Amino acid sequence: RRDSLRRHAAAPAHTLDGVAIEVAANIVNAAEAAEAVRHGADGVGLLRTEFLFAHRSDAPAEAEQRAACQAVLDALDGRTAIIRTLDAGGDKEVPYLPLPPEDNPALGLRGIRTGLAMPAVLDSQLRALLSLTPLSRLRILLPMITDLSELQQVRARIDELAREMGLSERPQLGVMIEVPSAALLAEQLAAHADFLSIGTNDLTQYTLAMDRCSPALAARLDPLHPAVLRLIEMTVRGARQHGRWVGVCGAMASDLAAVPVLLGLGVTELSVSPALVPEVKACVRQLQLAQCREQAQALLQQSSPQAVRALLQLADTGQH
Ligand code: PEP
Numbered sequence: 001r002r003d004s005l006r007r008h009a010a011a012p013a014h015t016l017d018g019v020a021i022e023v024a025a026n027i028v029n030a031a032e033a034a035e036a037v038r039h040g041a042d043g044v045g046l047l048r049t050e051f052l053f054a055h056r057s058d059a060p061a062e063a064e065q066r067a068a069c070q071a072v073l074d075a076l077d078g079r080t081a082i083i084r085t086l087d088a089g090g091d092k093e094v095p096y097l098p099l100p101p102e103d104n105p106a107l108g109l110r111g112i113r114t115g116l117a118m119p120a121v122l123d124s125q126l127r128a129l130l131s132l133t134p135l136s137r138l139r140i141l142l143p144m145i146t147d148l149s150e151l152q153q154v155r156a157r158i159d160e161l162a163r164e165m166g167l168s169e170r171p172q173l174g175v176m177i178e179v180p181s182a183a184l185l186a187e188q189l190a191a192h193a194d195f196l197s198i199g200t201n202d203l204t205q206y207t208l209a210m211d212r213c214s215p216a217l218a219a220r221l222d223p224l225h226p227a228v229l230r231l232i233e234m235t236v237r238g239a240r241q242h243g244r245w246v247g248v249c250g251a252m253a254s255d256l257a258a259v260p261v262l263l264g265l266g267v268t269e270l271s272v273s274p275a276l277v278p279e280v281k282a283c284v285r286q287l288q289l290a291q292c293r294e295q296a297q298a299l300l301q302q303s304s305p306q307a308v309r310a311l312l313q314l315a316d317t318g319q320h
């Protein structure tokens, strides 16, 4: 079965009613980019750059950052790469950054907040990204966006750096939706971003106020919680008002039970672990989008993740 999945993996995934869904991969380096291509990924949906230099105790030079990211683009054989700027802080330690100790690291300096607090670090990464070729295959993604001001500050910085570098082209710029405020303001963000990518790991953590690393809460930390589903729905609705697409790059996209839900809510890109690309594509190909949409409306009315999962299971057994 795995072999047959693999043979079909490279083809684009369409739902039974003919809607194309992009299935991309979450990676940390060029070796994984090559693995993603082997598994039939349509591109890279999330490169977590904080892990690109996890082995280092000092900041990588711009040339080194550039080389590592160019190697990823080169491994993709014409596909696009969404590269996220450093998501330092919170649960992700970056040894070479002097981050202050905090009582609540998840609510402190992390993601784009770190970048804006340390402009030299962000500039060096942005310059490395802007020097990649071809820029048309690069999309820059900003982590932990809270509201529009952060996007506008980074957009202005990119414009300034690109001008200094004599570039006429700008890569697409997207924001992660992983904080409830960003989901609530998705319409405003979509007016200024080229695309939105939902980080369901953090969106679940912050919506439910449950630490994503807490073993005691692990069983309750379910992205199929109706509160999270409503925020995803709101994000898609906001994005549509400006004709932007919405992807999901959190672990939820790799949960085959959640795939019909995400499609039903209007998500058109899923980014998953490279090895799971064939299975997620196969799952998409068995779905009727019209049916997913109808089901999603019912799921939004549930009051617990258990109720959501029970309804999904019922529908699943009904189909077979
Ligand atoms: C997420 O929060 O869902 C996400 C994709 O980012 P990370 O897991 O790297 O925090």
Ligand code: MG
Pocket (backbone or CB within 6 Å): 178, 199, 201, 202
């Ligand atoms: Mg995150």
